[in-house]
Structures are given as C-alpha cells and as structure tokens.
Amino acid sequence: MPVLELRGITKTFPGVKANQDIDLTLEKGEIHALLGENGAGKTTLMNILYGLYKPDKGEILINDQKVDIEGPNDAIARGIGMVHQHFMLVPVMTVTENVMLGNETTKSGVLLDREKVTQRIREISDRYGLEVDPNAYIKDLPVGIQQRVEIIKVLYRQADILILDEPTAVLTPQEVDGLFKIIHSLIDSGKSLIFITHKLKEVLHIANRITVLRLGQVVGSAIPGEVDEQKLAEMMVGREVNLVVEKKVAQPKEAVLKVKDLHVNDERGNPAVNGLNLDVHAGEVVGVAGVQGNGQTELVYALTGLLPLKSGTIHLNGKDIHKATPRQIIEQGVAHVPEDRQKHGLVLSFPLLDNMVLCTYYKPPFAKGVNMQDRVIAENGSMLVKQFDVRTPSIFVAASTLSGGNQQKVIVAREFSRPIKLLIASQPTRGLDVGSIEYIHSRIIEKRDEGTAVLVVSSELDEIIALSDRIAVMYRGKIVDILPAGATKEHLGLLMAGVKPEDIPDSAKKKSAGPVEKVF
Amino acid sequence: MTDKTVKPTPSEKKDDKFDLRQIFEGSYNTLLPLLAIFTGLVIGAIVIAGTDATVIAAWKNFFQAPGAAFAATWTSIATAYGALFGGSLGNPRDIVAGFQTYFSTGDNAALLKAIYPITESLTTATPYIFAGLAVAVGFRCGLFNIGAEGQFFMGALGSVFVGYSLQGLPAFIHLPLALLGGIAAGALWGAIPGYLKAKFGAHEVVNTIMMNWIGFRLSDWLLNGPMKSPGFRPVTRNIAESAQLPHFFPDPLRVNWGFILALLVAWLIYWLLFKTTIGFEIRTVGANPDAAKYAGVNIVRNFVLAMVISGGLAGLSGASQVLGVDHWVGQGFSAGYGFDAIAIALLGKSHPFGVVLAALLFGVLRGGATRMQSLAGIPVDIISIIQGLVIVFVAAPDIIRWLYRIRPAEHKQALQSRG
C-alpha cells in the first residue's frame, strides 16, 4: 500500500503550465527521487503537496485516503514534512526556538517551555545521528548543521513522509555522504522519502525509484540499475545531451591576474578571505571549486572592487588595482558575470537596452558629455539581442519580463561585447536550463580561445570540471591546492572538506569506482 | 539548482514586491490617477453632505419628502464644490466678459477681477511644483524624502535672510542670491540625511522626519531670536524689493515669475533624469543599488546628490513662496507643503510632467478651499481628507480597479512564471 499517492495534479500559473496531470506514488520505506531540470515543476508539485499552493485539478491520497491539504498545517498534521532548498530558519533565533515555532510546548499553557523542547531535540539527535547544539543561534551555524536543524524540525513534528528539496546543493561530497547516512537511518525507522534533485549521479546512488519530470509533465520513471546517466539526462532534457563541454587544449600565455596574500572581510566585517594566492593566465580557464561560504563570493567582490581589501595585492596586467573602484577595474578590461544576476547583474525594472549599457553608459558613443545618446543605445541593444540570441519581444521591455536563461544572456551579452582581458564568472549557470547552460559554457570557452583570462567560480563541481584548465580549491578563505584539469571528484571533494593536500590518499587521486565517486 | 525562476532568493524578491518603483513603472496606466482623483472627490462630497446639518435633517424626513432629501444633498455638494471650483478657476462668463471689455475699452479692471481666482490657483501651485519635484527626485533615487516640509521651511528662512539682510543690490543680483539662499538651506537640510543614509545606511525616512522637527525647533528659535523683526510678533522683517519675484499683474493678483521658474525647473529635472548620465545614475541607484555599485556607480555620491537636489528643490519651493508671495516668514509658515508634496509626487508618478499636472490640481483644490470655507462653511481640511484618499488610491490601484471593474492592464511576468 502506498503511503502517498498523487493523481492527476495540474497547476497553471499565468502563461505557464507548471504541472500537468502528474501521477506519483510513494511506497512505505521508499526513497523516491524526483528528477528534473530547473523549471520542470518539481518544486511546484511539492509545494502543492505541502499545501503552499492549491492545485487546479487532481487529488492527493495519504494511506489510501483522499485528503485536502489547505496549508502547511494540514500537511504537518498528516505527517508530511518538508526540508526546503532555501532553509526556512530564523537566523536570530536559537535552534530550539526554530524547532518549536508553530508547534510550541508551554508551561501552564502560557509560557514557552524551552527546556522540554531542548530535551526532545536531544532525543531526536541521538536517535538519528543529527548532532546539533539546541541552544546555538542559527546565524552561528554552518549550512551543513542548519540542514540538520531543518530535518529535526520535520522529525519533531513526527513526519512520516519527508520531502527533501535539492538537499545536496550546498554540501561537500563528504557532507553528502553524511546526509545519505541520515537518510538511511530515517528509512530504517519506517519513514518514506521524496528526494528532489537535478543531479543524475546522486539519484542513481540513493533512490529506490526515479520519476522524471519535464516541462511540468511526467516523462517516465525508472529503477536505478536499469538506466544510466546518459539515459536519465535524455529523459530529463528531451534530447541527446552532451555531458562534456567540447574544447581544445588551452594555450596559456602571460599572467593577467596576480593575487598575492589577499585578505578580505565580508560585509559584516568577519574575515572571509585569508591569505589567498592565485594567478590566472591569458587563454586559460581557472575554476575555483569549494563549498559555498568559503570566501569565494568575497574573493570575487574583492577582485571587482565591490569589497575593500584588508591587505594583500591584486595586479591586473602588471597594474596594482588593490585600491581601485569598481569603475576603474571595469575600465581596465575586467568583465564580471555576477553570482546573483538579479541583485547585481541587472536593473530589473529597466528596459533591456539600458541594461545592455549598464557599465558603459557614460562613455562615447553612448554619451556625449552628460547627454545620453538614445539612438546609439537602442542600436547597441538590438545588435546584442540578435548576436547573443536573447529571446525577447523587444529591447524596450523590462528585464524582469525575461526568463532566467535570457536574463543571464543579457548579462553575458553586455559583459562579453566590450573589449576585455579578464572574465570573472561567478555561478554562471545557476538555475538555468540545460540549453542555456550549454550556450553559456560554449561562449566562455570561446572567450578563452580568443586569449581572455577566465576565472570561473562555481559550487557545481561538474561545471568546474567541465570548464576548467586548472582547478583551484578554496577552503576557509585560502586556495588549498591547484589541480590540473583531470583531477578526480574524490580528490577535489576531500580538499573542499578541508583535508590537507598532503593527507590525501593516492587512491582518491586516481579515477576509480570508489563510493564517493559514485555520488556524483 | 532552483526550480523557480521567479523568486528564489530574498534579494530577487525585492524586485517582485510592490514598492516605490512600481508606482511609476509597469502596469500603471494614466487612467488610474484620474480615477483616484475622481473617487477622492466623490468621497469628499459624501463627507461634505454627510456632515451638513440641513442634509441630515432632510434625510430624517426621507419618507415624508424623499425629493427634498436628494435636493438638500445636491444643494450641499453643489454649493461646496461650486464654491471650490469657482474660487479656484473663476467664472468663464466673467472671464469672457472681462476680455470683451478689455479689448473694446482697454479697461482691464473687470478682466483682472475675473481671472483673479485662476491666478491665485497658479500662485498656490507654484511651491507645489517645486516641492513635488523634490519628493519625485528622491523617489527616483529610491529615497523617501518625508523631510520636504523641513527643507521647505529652511529654504524659506534662507531666502528671507538673504532677502532682508542685503540692501541696495540690483534685482538681477539680489533675486538670484535670495533664491540660492533658499536652495542652499534646503539642500543642506536634505544633504544630512542623504549623507547618513549613504555612509551609515541610516534610514532616510526616520532621519528626514527628525530633520523636520529639528528644523521646526531651530526656526522657533530663529524667529524668536536672531531673525526676529522689531516688534512683538515672532516674524522676520520684510525682504527688500530687489529680492522679490516680480508679479505679472498689479495687486491683488499675486501670480509671479516663480510659476514660470517652476515650469522651467520641471523641464530641467526631466532633462536631468531622463536624458543625462547623471539621471541615469540616480535612477539606477534608485532601481537597484547593488547593480549600480556593480556597474561602477558611486552610491554614496548619488544618494547625497539626490538628497541635495531634492532638498534644494524643496528649499526653492519655500523661497518661491517667500520671494513671490509672502515676503516674510512667521511661525507655522510651512503648513503641510511637504506632505502635500508626497501626494503630488505619487499622483504624478514621480515624472516631472506628471508632477506639474498634479501640482496644478492641488493648486486648484487648495486655492478654492478658502473660498469654499467662507461661502459654504466647509473647513479647508476637507482638502487634506481628499488628498489622503488620493494617496491611498494611487498607492493601491487594486482598490480603484476593483471599484471600477478594470482588469489589470497587463500581467507582465508571464514568461518567467513559476516552473
């Protein structure tokens, strides 16, 4: 008997059919993976199950009983728990407070009983191996621990059906292993689990059954062992996918960027980059691998002038730029594809043509003195839209109306179209569909082949491996090691987790079918 | 990684929510402000009739004489709004007759009398144009300048000081100096919150409110002390004639060059905001400060610059009132210009031309309100009520859409909806 059954779930948002007639069953004690590209409708489906959205059509059955889930309260009451991709934790509150929120235990019916909840958290921790200090504040905890708190929240509410939404996105390969252990101990105690991801290897490793979504529809299901990555990728994307980026061997030339003993504080004033050294040469792609929050963001901000340096030097083509403003750095020929495209990369309310000149609006031919040259700016916009294949009804529509992939193309068009010597691309394909990813990857390699120095920062190890000629692993604000293009994931993963380069076993450096390798 | 392209992170959400930016962009069309004004006036009419003793009495006898109830209601509203618009626009027949007399006999007395109301409305609208532009420039830079009130007052004090303390200068030097005095004082009052915002991230809303009160206290002191004219009342001396904005017509018509100046400044601000790199930077900072920083725009400078321009305009507003109309300053001089300015900027969608139109409307309403009070006994405060309502309706267009069953003009995010 399935513990959960979805029948014919349909949900439409203005202009988009997010879910069409989706059927899904979850057996007791099963790990059921929901696989799909970004935008395939996985999260929408789970939000419907969790009561955050109402379906237009379709029904939900729990233990063979038809249920109406009006909101998270209903879902929780029926034993459904969800670990959201973006953690739903209040940073300024303690673990205990976060766990009890919405389901508080009280003394004499009025006052919060923190001790009792703390006690329960300790019990849950012990039982499932989820170690955490109940009195710690969330803001002080690393992401791996925060995820444990999310799982504890779900278990505290005695959920039987757990939904994990992209749980591995922010973890190191070793942390992923730890998570998988927790997942197995959950299954052993009789829970059932839906595991949402777009990572093929993970799915093959952990799932009992796989359902693939594409454009809001179920395109098929599979059992690991009967399918391989290539097959799953094709189901997911709907066509044959080239999993590797085709490129020639790099021809590195002189060093364009030289970073020496760099120290940078983050926006709150805490040290984030601690004595980092790095060179990037013309005609090569250097990839920075690392778990999120190890100073990559601050490194890029320091290189582009968005954060001040505490100490150290940055040389660009031999020129010292450690005190330069963002504008001076841009004028030195640095292009920056920012990590958060909607925060830094675009002015969403501005039309495309203005976004296309965001960094150059003040220079001829776009401006003469203070007078902006509207016609030149419009011509520039039309040209770039064509050249970079941005799908838009016109150059006069606001950037906010474009899809994520097209927004990213606008940024790429703007940054790649001016003469540049150094390209810094941070999470260049985050949240994009496979088509856009392939396009942007090929453009980056094209730039490299033109002789531009390229620095790619990404938390997607696959992306780093696909693009890089050299891979720099960043851990706690330092580059701990630089590996050649052929490095193994296990090797990279251990470095990312803080294992010292000299302590890495040789077995991890060779391509093998070890357990960690399988994860990806 | 993410399944939703619309709003995965909090920073992206920022651009999704309703905020200052959407007031002048996107789904807003020109019909809505007009309906907002209309609805404000209708509710104003209900308030006028509903608080009128004769109307209430007539409705008490509704079942005996239903016609009388409606008639009384109509009379009440018609008298009030008749007085309001008569007092602000004048009587068209009188104006035509005035022209006829003027062209046939060359006697302009009748004409001047007939156009008096409309010139008074223009006179009232003049400081509103400046003040509305002040708030609008702030909005465009993402700043909510609630301090236009204080800046207005400081501007008035600055210009009046230059106006009376310098004597014997020719007008072509003295008048610009007096205007500059007003601009400088207002700009200073705006620059302080602008700097604190840029440097420390201190919220400009609270700080401009604080600056208002500091300004009021300071002016209390100035008007009772250093700037007090000889005599009993806490007022300044009159400005020299050379610092006055010349009137177009003989007294009592007070419409003056300030109005022309206001139109010119509105055009100047339009050019600045939309045709120059300076405006591009201000608007970029306003629409997305993070992207502005990424693009190499100096945020600190633009926040301060926008607040200096905004404060300067508010100061100029005070100066235009002093130099063109009052010629002296007393306590309680500002009387809500700063708050009216917020309504005007919102109504004008923070576009200089929209601001001019909205300011003219408020000039008409405020100009006629005094006459409405004397003729129909309706307190002038009815205008504040209408104004508050207009702000609500402009800021919440959904109410208007719901009232008039208007469908949203476009749902713009079709393409990038949730996956």
Added chain:
Amino acid sequence: MMNTKKNPEIDMRTRIAWGVVLIVVGLLVLFLFAFSTEAGQVTKFGLNEAKGEAITIPDLLLPTQPTNYVLALILIAFGAFQLARGVKSTSTLVAVLAFSFVMAFLVWAARDKSFSLVGMLSSSVVRATPIALAALCGVISERAGVTNIGIEGTMLFAAQVSVIVGTTTHNLWIALLAAILTGAAVASLHAFLVIKFKVDQIISGTAVNILGAGVTSFVSSRFLEKNIDTLNNSGTLPAFAIPLLSKIPVLGPVLFDNTPIVYLTILLVAVLHVVLFYTPWGLRTRAVGEHPKAADTLGVNVYLMRYINVMIGGMFAGLGGAYFTVGSVGRFDEVMTAGKGFIGLAAMIFGKWTPIGAYTSSLIFGFADSLQVKLQILKVGIPPEFLLMAPYIVTMIVLTGVVGKAVAPAADGQPYEK
C-alpha cells in the same frame, strides 16, 4: 565556518572613540560648569512634592563647585580607564556619561537656587507616557514586520473620538475604551492597505497621518468649535495615588501618584515584554517579522499575525491618543499630538525594538522635555528650543550605529507574498 565574533578593529576604534568622548565631556564639565561657579555656592534639590507627604525626607543640598569637580573627575577617570582597558557594556558607558553630565549641568544650572528634582522626575514620567505608548505601538507592529509611521495620525483620531465620547456619555472609562477601539480601527486600515493591497508601508503611514490631521481638523472646525460644552469638554481622568506605595519618598510621588493611563502604560510594558519573549504568540510574532516564509511553512498564518499585531499596536496608540484629551486637558485641539508619534518611533529605535528599551528611551525623551520647561524657569540662558532638539539629534546619532547598532527586524517593512 563564519567567524561571528565582532571585528576586533572596529571594537578598538569604538573603544578609543568612547574614551575620548568621555574625557572631552569631563573637560567640558570642568571648564563650562566647575570653573564658572564660586566656592561656597550651594544647589538645593527638592525631594518632596509640596503635598504634605506622610514621610518627608530632607532636601538634597550639594555644594555646587565640589560636586562639579567630582563629576568631571568621574568622567575623566572613566574615559582614561576606557582608553587603557575598555569597558564591555556600551550601556554602562552611556549611563555614566548621561548621568554625570546631566547631574553636573543641573547642579550648575540650579546653583544658589532650589530645584524640585521630584517635580521634574514626576513630570518626566507623565510626559514620557504618550511617547512610550507610541513606541510600544511601533515595537509590536515592527516586530511583526509592519512599519507604522502613521502613529501620529492614529493618536489624533483616538484623541478626538475619546473626547467626544467622554463628553457625550459623561463616562471617561467608556471614552478610554473608545480611544482604544479607534486606534485599532485606524491601525486595521493601515494593516489592510499594506497586507492586502501591498501598499508601500511608508506611503500608507503617510496617508494615515494626512487623513488623521485632515479628518480631526475637519470635525473640529465643523462641529467641536461650535459645540464645546456638548462635544468637546470631557473632563479628565483623575490621578489616583496607590496606597502605601505612593508614600515612599521620591519614588512614591514620581511613580505611584499618577493617572490610570500612566499606570496602564507601565503595566503594558511589562506584559508586552513577557508576551514577546516568553510566549508562543511572541515567538510567532518575532518569526513573522524576521523570516515570514519560515513561519508560513510551519503553519503560522503570517497575514493574520500581522493584522492582529498591528491592531494591538493601534490600541496602544489609541490609548496614547486618549492621554492627550481625557488623560490631560479634557478637550481636543487641532494637531495637538505635536509630533509625539514620531518621537515614539525614535524611542522605539533607541530602545532597539524592545518594550523595556522603548520605555526607558521614552523616559529620557520625557526628561528632556520637562528639563526644557524647568530651564526656562531657571533662566539658564540656553534656548529651550535646543534642548527640545536633543531627542531628534540623539535618534539620528543612534541610527548611524556609532553608539551601539540598533538592528530592525529583518522583514520589517516588507510585504509578504506566498
């Protein structure tokens, strides 16, 4: 991974800055006050209210010049210690600084004169009351994530309604209730606009302020002015001395001989403190103001929490409005709140969005207000307007974060969308 300890460099800089400030103020006391007094001058602080208390204690007689020397010395010594070693708590520094300077100033200003300390403290408590109620309104609304700058307008509405109800019913308790309900109604308008229609919260608050001033002035000139005795003359709530407690010297007359609104305010501060930090409701309220989405996914109704908290805030503001009419003068005058709602916002920020902090700040602002009145009587020669500016300037300094950063709730002022 992240080191969340404070940045040592910034710590060092603030430490030095504080030390320098303390020493400079100490020197100011020395030069401005101590040196301008003469040996033998005496300052007399009255510690009794001339009401024939059961227990009178002798007035405080301070030799003016030595007292100032001592206070200057305290400041300089503290400054030196701060430079050398550093004191952990910023509040201690603020307290030492404020107390020493204000004491020195008072001792100097009242040299050779008698000055009723108790009278001033008790008037501070009274003057702090409407500010505190406005601040509490701000605290609970903003803790739930809704900025309310319309407090001023809300108080005006409530003040007017309470006086009209009080005059027509001849029952001031009903008047008080009417004020509270009016506050809730006006706040619910604000809540409706910002939650349902997602109107910018500052704009909505501004509209409430404009409407508050407009409607009350309209009603005032259309009805109240012509019918003062039948509509605008309610009388005031009597002061009520709490038995025994009011007999305590100094503290008694200051705290325990007041009108019900003052007591109610102090009670509300305590209640709100417990509710916010020790009950499920408070936990949910704070969660909704910090991370509404997190609260939503746990089944907390974000919109409902916001509606109710904003309305409770409106009730506080309504009570604050009643203070102006039935609480003090018994009639309504146009725009009689005179900016107290905005000062309340300042007190809320100064008090770091906590009920107790907000009340303490309100007391400070109330103190500045009553000090200003006393100084006019003492003829010190400092324009009272400058003293009245002090709370605003202090608020602006606090906002810069130089003296202990005040951090607003993370989702404060942001509409929530599912």
